[in-house]
Amino acid sequence: MTTVTDRPTAGAPATKATGRRRIPAWLRAVIVVAIGVGLLSLTATLTGQVQLTSRGTTQAAVLLLLPILFAGLGGLWAERAGVINIGLEGMMILGTWGAAWAGYQWGPWAAVVGGLVFGALGGALHAVATVTFNVNHIVSGVAITLLGMGVTKYLSTLLFLPVSQNPRQSPRVDGFETFSVQPVADGLLAVEREQRVLLSDVAGLLGGLISGLTPLIVIGFALVPISYLVLWRTRFGLRLRSCGENPVAAESLGVNVYLHKYIAVIASGALAGLGGAALALNPGQLGYLEGQTGGRGYIGLAAMIFGNWRPGGLLAGSALFGYVDGVQLRAGGEAVHALLYGATVLAVGVALWWAARRNWRGAAVAAIAGVLVYAVYMTIETVPREFAAYAPQLVTLLVLAVASQRLRPPAADGVEYRRGEGD
Template structure:
């Protein structure tokens, strides 16, 4: 028998896992191609519909401001769920972060103090969630719902107790100091000139880039750094490997000497801290910079959606946060007509999906995508603008649509949400 005829066999009663598929295109290249595709779709839609706000610098600035809290909550979700802990309490932890950030501002600690206090208050919510779920075995969903209710209640009580005498309003805090912004000297003006010329593609790219290099807040730099820190720690350190092993098979991890409880605690507390920083970003990014009751507007849940869209990885979560932040930013920087043009963008995306599925010979999926494209185009052609009552829910609807389309390629951690007690493998 020749060497090529020898096939590896597994011991009796065991099945061998298939070898991991090697990526044809590196992850960074896929991310870059995705950005190019998104810019191309937006530029094409802007040109065909005559809506320059789709790629304006003001829309991009709003996207960054509104997408950053979503990104930070999504990163918090990655930390928790990679360790096997479902954390739907991110919304409550984010609320605690908004209050903590405002309190630090009232104490005169400055914007960096607001970020620190936001992280501490969010981490306290994460610690409570860890105690309930890891130590006492409370169902993750039940504990998360309780954290959301508790976070809103505690913030409301503390606001009435501390902020009401200062602002004469129990629902809001006094204005606090925010970060000074900076712009790239010369580059912003040059990009602004290109944007004002309204040249196809060139002005669209210039507008999007100008939104990224003008009025930049240090909060954005902190958020991007936390994306890289999350990636490096969870995927390129021993600690990260052990933490992720707790989310895949905690019994096996324990048998190899990993302190599963400790790693889960660290992950959930870090998750709460990141959500709290997201709350601080929301406070510091508002105008004026204040804590306001109901300020998070379910962004903690949208952060979870961004995490799922990103397949529990930082780069994908960044893309998801950008998508949802863009939907919200476009609503604020333009009118109903511009948001209505997103239907045309959806038609283009569906058309590209049809071509891709035909290339892969997925005839059924291609047919369904074609039907969807026709239906959306009919809706776009039959209406001039979306009802104003519909606009506040644009990000939520886009969240549902994107998750429905991305559901088939998702792969959560194997033991995500599963109960675990120490010594189960003995």
């Protein structure tokens, strides 16, 4: 005789322990964004650093997050198919050179295509090494990064030096013309200038998101939902992700694992190349400059990990790193110093949250972190330029340390696979 238990049925929106309905993912995202905006508004008001929520800072953040977003999407595609792509940095370097070369010849749209093609070539090389010859994924990625640096340096000396008289820099390329969503952008600017608490902060942040746009920015943000729909809502995406979870089982069901891995890694390189094109078409540079990627390929990989191998989380991570970079470039060490105050408030809030959930260890760690950050904030008046320039990298390390406990990579990510090995 069987008894009926109170367990929720499969797929029911209830937790195991309490039976309470779970908050939908989209609503959680809205809540997190609202908390972030409120925290920035509070920090800007109490510290007087209005640049934290200004339209100019947001525009700079969008331009800076774009290459990180493209690189992170590239990492997402590769790793969902089970291939670790440490070579994103090298593919991005190839993309910057290809975009500058094609853009100088034929204009900004050709630069986009050039970045795609050169990045895809790097991805194809990584696929040959890791998928066909089973080279260690980390070794192959590092080799491609070094190769990308060497190849672009040689090509720059060969093709750019006669024109620009500089082997490390390309001639200036033409960029896209910017546009804004009117008349909404002008209305938000008027509200921002009134300097009302919270209202003007929200207007500044939203105004920066819908003004100073380029086609490449639109493409970048559109690729986030497109990647989600392709990878999670299509038969092709299901098969590709199965290659990253259990390639032997996928093969037994008739999935061509090699083909899907190749497609994913080449697409990964193309997306990283788009990130390079975004750097080459940045209004502040408009061309290739040796070393201009500045480790953004690795930051994109960190954003992907922060986002738990999901497009929405990846966008949030890219926005975080891009915003911090934009603040330090736009407003300098004083604004970064003000962010320490915001970090203190956030740590206190996290401590109270964990205490309410009776997680005393988490609450204690958050409280101690808040005290330390506030001590630094009160000790110094500004963050030195040398440290402010590396603020995005420091945020990367801190965020990954905090998020490490909830990460779930694809089960077969980085695992060598040989066809027929499950027989």
